[in-house]
Amino acid sequence: MDKPWNNRAWLLVLPVVAIVAFSAILPLMTVVNYSVQDIFGPGQAYWVGTEWYRKVLEDERLRDALLRQMLYSLAVLAIEIPLGVAIALCMPSGKGWRTSLTLVLLALPLLIPWNVVGTIWQIFARGDIGLGGAALQRLGLDYNYTGDPLDAWLTVLAMDVWHWTSLVALLAYAGLQAIPPAFYQAAKIDGASRWSVFRYIQLPKMRGVLIIAVLLRFMDSFMIYTEPFVLTGGGPGNATTFLSQFLTRMAVGQFDLGVAAAFSIIYFLIVLLFSYVFYTFITKVGTGDAR
Amino acid sequence: MATIELRDIAHSYRPDPRGPSDYALRRLSRSWEDGTACALLGPSGCGKTTLLNIISGLITPSEGRILFGGRDVTGLSPERRNIAQVFQFPVIYDTMTVYDNLAFPLRNRGMARPDLDRRVRRVAELLDLTGDLKRRAQRLTPDAKQKISLGRGLVREDVAAILFDEPLTVIDPHMKWQLRRKLREIHKEVRLSLIYVTHDQVEALTFADQVAVMVDGAIVQVGTPQELFEEPAHTFVGYFIGSPGMNLLPCELAEGGARVDGIPIPLPAGPRPDAGPHAGPGARYEIGIRPEFLEIDHLGRAAGNGGAAPGLVPVDVTDVAFLGTHRIVTARLGRHTVKVKLDEGRPVPGDPGLRFPPGRTKLYRDGVLVN
Amino acid sequence: MTLRLEDVSKRVGAALHLDGISLALEPGSFNVLLGRTLAGKTSLLRLMAGLDKPTGGRILEDGRDVTGVPAGRRDVAMVYQQFINYPSFTVYENIASPLRRQGLGRDEIDRRVRGTAAMLHIEGLLDRLPGQLSGGQQQRTAIARALVKGARLLLLDEPLVNLDYKLREELRAELRQLFRDTGTIVVYATTEPAEALIMGGNTAVLHEGRLIQHGPTAEVYGQPVTADCAAIFSDPPMNFLDAILSDDRLMLGDGTALPLAAHDRGLPPGPCRVGIRANHLSVVRPNDMAVAIRARVELAEISGSETFIHVGHAGVPLVAQEHGVHPHQIGETIALYVDPTRIFVFAPDGTLQAAPARVPQRRRGVA
CATH class of the missing domain: 2.40.50.140 (Nucleic acid-binding proteins)
Structure with a gap:
């Protein structure tokens, strides 16, 4: 919309512009700078052009990490979105202590700091003293997330689901609450089944919030760092080493600043591209434009 | 098709109503012949929507019984009462085409395809929607959407009555004339019982054969538009009907x-x-x-x-x-x-x-x- | 204040919402903005308020260009369709809020809040919260909040549309009294012809983003410049029939000949469209000049005081409005009389060629 001009508005926006410039744009430009130069120290930089980028793209380990990352993000979406919607559908509606209690319980995992979440699960999943891990072993399962890649994977996934499904559920719940009661009454009168009500009323009306949920969960899971770092440290082997952790190891551990910078830029572009594709695709699904 | 009969119906939203002021709908008995177009007319809060919801089955009355064609339906849910309802704001299934919207109640009841197709097309024709059948319902104007809501009731063979809850609220004045005309035409054609709730006297009077004027949870007069206009039984009817009022x-x-x-x-x-x-x-x-x-x-x-x-x-x-x-x-x-x-x-x-x-x-x- | 719009346009993406609107509103005038849904009424009000900026043209207040000036720095108040009040403020605080922002003294605020509340008959509700009020009371509060500022431009966007019919009737009559003799420019948007007539003042007819006509309400009603304008300003809708005009008569499509009256004599011969308002189409013969057309009854809507007879005539749907109760059988063929002195004649492109003479109007102080 074309709003009338008010110069005073700039004063209000200025702090944000400044913060974004310092926290995002400047660092990003520094990274771009590093990615095209070989830097040995202050004043000792040599132009290398696209060499770092070539090196990154040829790196096997990086391709593995990227593949692992995508698999992980897809798994997160595939579990959390349907599960979140299912929880929202089961939640009590209207005002009352039941609704309030459910909302508080759901919000709890979202309030816990990420590294604490990692620590909680690290203990919870331990085979000797952890409630979850020990219970699984008692059941006769050979469960060991520090040694077995599959167990490690499942544990990281379970942790993410525990941590973030609430968010999806809360968003979906908000979407459901916005549906006028007349729609349910009409569906009743039309003799619609529970499934039809979901498919033709609830799902279409939740579209908007689900788009947001998918985007948030995709971007967040694609950039996951803290929790697996605390829980598994990326192991066993590289089984749970995702992109961000790989990147950190490269930059901080091996001090390969140039390669890491090039990698960062590529990483950034991938997230941007995926988000864009997701967004344009999902906003058209269900509106008839995709047909 | 059925006579609708209310026997000593009363409703309170409170669990333990004491005085008459606790009742949203005070005790009333009333019956409507099969095939009548009747309107419930009154200001907000007069109990007209409560009464409509009792007829449709969305509310079970605190007292009294309701009969459709002699059958007691007091405890039945809306889907088991053979009624259809058009709401204030158009209710359509956004993701479906007009055809699928109209076919929806029939599919839910498992009607065979040739029968279903025949009925959908007939209703579409009745409502002048034939040209829009393949369009997505979401893209239509509010008056077309209201026609679809009505059509979902008309396609069903088993419908005893169609209820309307202020259906013209979101319609422009010049389209109201056309929709009202359409409604009357359809009533002449299919002879269903129609019950229409509104605060708008013009809609009520032009729509209905019988208008029940309500205030404070009670019906103060039932009559033809002419009777209500010429012989108001109560000063409220005199004031409420006519513009300006009596x-x-x-x-x-x-x-x-x-x-x-x-x-x-x-x-x-x-x-x-x-x-x-x-x-x-x-x-x-x-x-x-x-x-x-x-x-x-x-x-x-x-x-x-x-x-x-x-x-x-x-x-x-x-x-x-x-x-x-x-x-x-x-x-x-x-x-x-x-x-x-x-x-x-x-x-x-x-x-x-x-x-x-x-x-x-x-x-x-x-x-x-x-x- | 005088508000002038000069060739104002508003484009959103590819869609042209307002197209070259020029309009001058005098101080103290009451202006109805009449148009159907999506005609551009709300867009125009938003431009007048300074909530949006036009994509073309200028907006002048007392000759000063205020085109880009935002609403916060203009002397304007607005009332919306929805009842918009601060939910956590009492009615008193709601009404007082614009005055507090102006930094007025406590006594002054109290005096003005109580005065305005009394005008809108909500002085007994000042301690309540909006949630405890009926729709009508909520909208009265919103109107009071808009009035209390004493803004020189007051915009109302279909303020009564969400109220009950009878409540609408009462509030309408009150508003009409309220706005008299203030220096404020009032702009009142509505879709309903009857509302425009009751409110009086001036009417501007908006259609598909264009301003078709602006003038005293009775004049716009009596001499609509185009067929579109007449259709928008008629409820029930105006009846239109195709006809051929010659020197001495109007020949309707079915062969009926209408004699010419004083107002449509001497028009250029050729095809034209005849417009007849529903109350000038009658089953009773109004005078000797009236000519009958045959029509098939499709529906008779009886409202108690009036009957709306819907008929088909040569494939065209028509509506006749009659006093009293006139039961008619569906399918029956009846004669409807057209009074040649009461018809409108439009050119094939819709331009008004002739309008019937109006009865002289006297409004107030007839004694």
Whole structure:
């Protein structure tokens, strides 16, 4: 919309512009700078052009990490979105202590700091003293997330689901609450089944919030760092080493600043591209434009 | 198809209603013949929507029973009552085409494809939606969406009644005319029972054969539009129906008529109204006359030789509002204001007097018509 | 204040919402903005308020260009369709809020809040919260909040549309009194012809983003410049029939000949469209000049005081508005009388060629 001009508005926006410039744009430009130069120290930089980028793209380990990352993000979406919607559908509606209690319980995992979440699960999943891990072993399962890649994977996934499904559920719940009661009454009168009500009323009306949920969960899971770092440290082997952790190891551990910078830029572009594709695709699904 | 019968229905939203003021709907019994178009008319909070929801089955009444064609349906849910409903805001299935919207209730009931197709197409034709069948329902105008809502009721063979909850709220004035016309045409064609809830007198009166006027959880009068207009049984009906509503003037009874601020107004001949059983010394009397029935005339000309004309009451005209097809004259009569509806083209006399035709002048005791 | 719009346009993406609107509103005038849904009424009000900026043209207040000036720095108040009040403020605080922002003294605020509340008959509700009020009371509060500022431009966007019919009737009459004799420019948007007539003042007819006509309400009603304008300003809708005009008569499509009246004599011969308002189509013969057309009854809507007879005539749907109750059988063929002195004649492109003479109007102080 074309709003009338008010110069005073700039004063209000200025702090944000400044913060974004310092926290995002400047660092990003520094990274771009590093990615095209070989830097040995202050004043000792040599132009290398696209060499770092070539090196990154040829790196096997990086391709593995990227593949692992995508698999992980897809798994997160595939579990959390349907599960979140299912929880929202089961939640009590209207005002009352039941609704309030459910909302508080759901919000709890979202309030816990990420590294604490990692620590909680690290203990919870331990085979000797952890409630979850020990219970699984008692059941006769050979469960060991520090040694077995599959167990490690499942544990990281379970942790993410525990941590973030609430968010999806809360968003979906908000979407459901916005549906006028007349729609349910009409569906009743039309003799619609529970499934039809979901498919033709609830799902279409939740579209908007689900788009947001998918985007948030995709971007967040694609950039996951803290929790697996605390829980598994990326192991066993590289089984749970995702992109961000790989990147950190490269930059901080091996001090390969140039390669890491090039990698960062590529990483950034991938997230941007995926988000864009997701967004344009999902906003058209269900509106008839995709047909 | 069925007669709808309400037996001693009452409803309260409180778990333990005590006085009558706790009831959203006070006890009432009523029945509507099969195939009638009836309207429930009243201001917000009068209980009309509660009554509609009791008929549709969305609310189970606290007291009383409801019967469809003799069958007790009091405890049945809406889907088992064979009714359809059109809501205030169009309810359509956004992701479906118009065809699928219309077919939806039939598919849910497992109707075979050829039958289903035939019925959907017939209803689409009835509603002038044939050209839109393949379009997505979401893209249509509000009036087309309301037609789809109605169509989902019409396709079903088993529907006993279609209920309407202020269905024209979101429709533009010029489209309202077309939709109302369509509704009446369909009623003539399919002869279903239709129950229409609204606060809009024009919609109620033009739509229905029988209008029930409601206020404070009770039905105050049921009648044809003409009866409600010409013989309001209650001052509320007089006020609520008609635009502007009936002129209501507090009065005292006198020999051969009534006196408003000492000014005599003739009443139709008959037994003295204060002789009846309800007439106590504290009774409050009002005369009521519709602005359409008041006649305005020249005081002088009608009087002939000087004196005031018989039956003409002198008034001061304070305002004349032009409303296109007619004018509304506001005049002062004693301490009261009266409105007179005047046809386009009829001049307002310079020395105005009002005539109260006795047949059109009603007398009310404590709000109730005395006759 | 005088508000002038000069060739104002508003484009959103590819859609032209307002197209070259020029309009001058005098101080103290009451202006109805009449148009159907999506005609551009709300867009125009938003431009007048300074909530949006036009994509073309200028907006002048007392000759001063205020085109880009935002609403916060203009002397304007607005009332919306929805009842918009601060939910956590009492009615008193709601009404007082614009005055507090102006930094007025406590006594002054109290005096003005109580005065305005009394005008809108909500003086007894000042301690309540909006949630405890009925729809009508909520909208009265919103109107009071808009009025209390004493802004020189007051915009109302279909303020009564969400109220009950009877409540609408009452509030309408009150508003009409309220706005008299203030120096404020009032702009009142509505879709309903009847509302425009009751409110009086001036009417501007908006259709598909264009301003078709602006003038005194009775004049716009009596002499609509185009057929579109007449259709928008008629309820029930105006009846239109195709006809051929010659020197001495109007020949309707079905062969009926209408004699010419004083107002449509001497027009250029050729095809034209005849417009007849529903109340000028009658089952009763109004005078000797009236000519009957045959029509098939499709529906008779009886409202108690009036009957709307819907008929088909040579494939065209028509509506006749009659006093009293006139029951008619569906499918029955009846004669409807057209009074040649009451018809409108439009050119094939819709331009008004002749309008019937109007009855002289006297509004107030007739005694």
